[in-house]
Amino acid sequence: MSSVVVVGGGIIGLCTAYELCRQGVSVTVLNAGSPTEGCSIGNAGMIVPSHFAPMASPGMVKLGLKMITDPRSPFGFLEPWDPAVAAWSYHFLKNANNKHVHRTQGLICALNRASKALYQEYQTELAGEFGLNTDGLLMICRTFEALEHEAAVMKDATELGLKTALLSRDETQALYPEVEVSSVGSVHFLDDAQLSPAALIPALRAAILQRGGVIHDHHRVERITRHGRKIVSVATDAGESFSGDEFVLATxxxxxxxxxxxxxxxxxxxxKGYGFTLERPRLGVAAILTEDRVAVSPMLNGMRVTGTMEIGRVSSGINRRRLEGIYAALPRYFPGLTEDVASVAGSGSNGIWQGSRPCAADGLPVMGRPRKYENLTLASGHGMMGLSLGPISGRLAAQAVTGQTPEISLDLMHPDRFN
Ligand SMILES: Cc1cc2nc3c(=O)[nH]c(=O)nc-3n(C[C@H](O)[C@H](O)[C@H](O)COP(=O)(O)OP(=O)(O)OC[C@H]3O[C@@H](n4cnc5c(N)ncnc54)[C@H](O)[C@@H]3O)c2cc1C
Structure with a gap:
């Protein structure tokens, strides 16, 4: 094959392009946005073998029902009566059962572990430091109920071969010498990791360009020309048309x-989720503040705070109530950060980032080649773990494009599964 057009320049599109470049394929990436915006650059940077349960699960339904009526809670729907939301909810509820969880959790865990290994390779291949931290992830709990729940997850994690530890309040505090932690304890998922996406994305882009790939930002694909079962070309809002032998949708x-x-x-x-960065403290280990679903991550430029999951169509507004939920949560776990949070809250929307996770209705990525087309691969739907799954998704998408057998089966992630 001589040329591949990858539509989408987030982590999934870039990892796919990078893998293809590594195989000597000629690649053009078309990206609607600019290099410094998008979901992939401002997220919490967590690499999460521990997040093996798909989003469509009985636990998520229980959590959602508990939170859905509270406008400051971390979870909600933007337009519950929108037909697209209704169709999505139908597939979500159809899959939110234990059978689906048991069928998919081994796959999700394996994908995350493979991706972490590839990030370790990236560390030696890419020019530029992106802050890969392999000290694991802590689920910090303020209540014994949450700690008990995490201890149960820990049991399943152990069965999947993951290393874990249950930490007391003092052991949790000892991992954060720079700040007081208010908790009853935590669970430490030792196989997890974390990095700085704002440093990784430019490093990946540079590596693609260095290997001869081409990236066009501010090129939104608006029209797709087909001939029978083949995509022939795509046209962008910049007035240009791009043809190729193969096309990848990573949008x-x-x-x-x-x-x-x-x-x-x-x-x-x-x-949709929100994030901001505090200059201090220098956290040692990334953590999720369990009851409030807020993530705190040590980045190269400070402490990244992210949270909230508002399901709906892509939209650009900021929901102040959900943001207030994040502001209120942080000092409950880190009382010493009250003033730091107040100063962010006082500056309005300045420095507030928002990103739209691509959430597939059954909580699994959408990866592979739809039967309707001969030369199209989809690589999307990674939800809460697109950063984590970037390198392995890029590898699998590239293998699908080039006709190799994917090293991890794509059957459960097939794009035609919703028909
Ligand atoms: C608050 C928050 C915290 C998160 N934390 C984590 C975390 O810790 N770990 C983790 O693994 N994941 C995390 N995520 C999820 C992660 O950010 C996403 O799963 C991931 O960024 C999705 O990558 P993507 O490449 O599929 O999509 P995107 O990053 O959204 O990239 C898609 C790209 O396609 C472009 N595009 C769209 N339409 C077109 C078109 N028609 N033509 C051309 N280009 C187009 C867009 O401009 C965009 O750049 C978090 C997300 C949020 C919101």
Whole structure:
């Protein structure tokens, strides 16, 4: 094959392009946004073998029902009566059962572990430090109920071969010498890791360019020309048209709408979240503040705070109530950060980042080649773990494009599964 057009320049599109470049394939990436915006650059940077349960699970339904009526809670729907939300919810509820969890958790865990190993390779291949920290992830709990729940997850994690530890309040505090932690204890998932996406994305882009790839930002694909079962070319809002032998859709939360233009049913909605960075403290280990679902991550430039999952179509507004939920949560676990948080809250929307997670209705990535087309690969729907799954998804997508057998089966992630 001589050329591949990758649509989408987030972590999934870039990792796919990078893998293809490594195999000597000629690649053009078309990206609607600029290099410094998007879901992939401002997220919490966590690499999460510990997040092996798919989002469509009985636990998530229980949690969602508990939170859905509270406008400051970390979870909600933007427009519950929108037909796209209704269709998504149908597939979500159809899959939110133990059978689905048991069928998929081994795969999700394996994908995350393979991706972590590839990030360790990236560390030696990419020019530029991206802060890979392999000290694991802590689930910090303020209540014994939450700690008990995490201890149960820990049991399943151990069965999947993951290393874990249950930490007392003092042991948890000892990991954060710079700040007081208010907790009853935590669970430490030792196989997890974390990095700085704002440093990784430029490093990946540079590596693609260095290997001869081409990246066009501010190029939103608007029209797709087909001939029978073949995609021939795509045209962008910059007035240019790009042809290729193969096409990859890695368009994150926008994938459902673009795939619909090709007659494909891919229920992916945006799961909007927010983030900001505090200059201090220098955290040692990344953590999730369990009851409030807020993530805190040590980045190269400070402490990143992220949270909230609002399901709906892609939208640009900031929901102040959800943001207030994050502001209120942080000092409950780190009382010493009250003033730091107040200063961020006082500066309005300045420095507030928002990103749209591409959430597939059944909580699994959408990876592979739809039967309707001969030269199209989808790589999207990674929800809460697109950063974590970037390198392995890039590897699998590249293998699908080049006709190799993917090293991890794509059967459960097949794009046609919603038909
Ligand atoms: C608050 C928050 C915290 C998170 N924390 C983590 C974490 O710790 N770990 C983790 O693994 N994941 C995390 N995520 C999820 C992660 O950020 C996403 O799963 C990941 O970024 C998705 O990558 P993507 O490449 O699929 O999509 P995106 O990053 O959204 O990239 C898609 C790209 O496609 C482009 N595009 C769209 N339509 C078109 C078009 N028509 N033509 C051309 N280009 C187009 C867009 O401009 C965009 O750049 C978090 C997300 C949020 C919101």
């Amino acid at each position: 994150g939360a926008w994938t459902g709408a673009l795939a619909a233009k090709l007659g494909l049913n891919v229920p992916i909605l945006a799961g």
